[in-house]
Amino acid sequence: MPKRVSSKTKFTGRVFTIRDVRVRHDDGREFTYEISEKPGLAGSMVCALDDSGRVVLVDEYMAGIDKAELCLPKGKVDAGETPLAAAKRELEEETGYVAGKMELMATVTLSPGYSNQTTNLFIATRISKAKNPARGDEWQAPQVVLMPLEKAISLALKGKITEARAVAALLLAKEKIVKNGKGRKRKKKK
Numbered sequence: 001m002p003k004r005v006s007s008k009t010k011f012t013g014r015v016f017t018i019r020d021v022r023v024r025h026d027d028g029r030e031f032t033y034e035i036s037e038k039p040g041l042a043g044s045m046v047c048a049l050d051d052s053g054r055v056v057l058v059d060e061y062m063a064g065i066d067k068a069e070l071c072l073p074k075g076k077v078d079a080g081e082t083p084l085a086a087a088k089r090e091l092e093e094e095t096g097y098v099a100g101k102m103e104l105m106a107t108v109t110l111s112p113g114y115s116n117q118t119t120n121l122f123i124a125t126r127i128s129k130a131k132n133p134a135r136g137d138e139w140q141a142p143q144v145v146l147m148p149l150e151k152a153i154s155l156a157l158k159g160k161i162t163e164a165r166a167v168a169a170l171l172l173a174k175e176k177i178v179k180n181g182k183g184r185k186r187k188k189k190k
Helices: 083-095 149-157 164-179
Strands: 003-012 017-024 030-037 043-048 054-062 067-071 074-076 097-109 118-129 143-148
Touching (some): 043 083, 043 097, 043 164, 054 149, 083 118, 118 164
Antiparallel strands (some): 003 017, 043 074
C-alpha cells in the first residue's frame, strides 16, 4: 500500500490549500502528487422532489466554467454543522424550500486523484415553500427551476447538466424512488 512520506504547502487560499505530497509506493519508488485540499468536513447537495415528482434545480453562474448551469442546491458544511443540517440550510437558502423528510443517499469524492473534497448527496421529499426563507451567501439569488426528475436526467444524459455530483444525485434519486416502489409504472406495449 502506498504511503505518504512528506507534505509541503505550496499555496493557501480562501477555499483551497495546494500541497506537494510525496508518496512511497510498494516497490520503493517515490512520486510527488499535487493535492488540492479543502478544509472542513465536506459539502452537501440536495435532490429535492415535490409531490408531483419534480426536482428543484437552481440556474446559477459557475465561475470555474464561466457560465450559468442548472444544478442542485449545494454548499459547504460549516464548522460545528452536520452534513444533514448543511443540506437543509442550503435547500432553504438557495431555493426557499424546506423538506419534510431528508435522507443521505451517498457520500462521493470529486477527484480523489488530486483532491480530498467529498460531498454528501441527500434526497429531500415532502417539500414546501418556507414561510420566511433564510438568505444565503450567494452574491445573487439563484433562479429556481422545477422540472420532472425524468426530464432533468434526460438533460444530464444529453450533456446539458454537467456537474458530476448533480448527475450522480439525480440518478441515485431515481434509483431510490424505483426501489421504494414510488416510480411510475409504464404500460406495456401490446
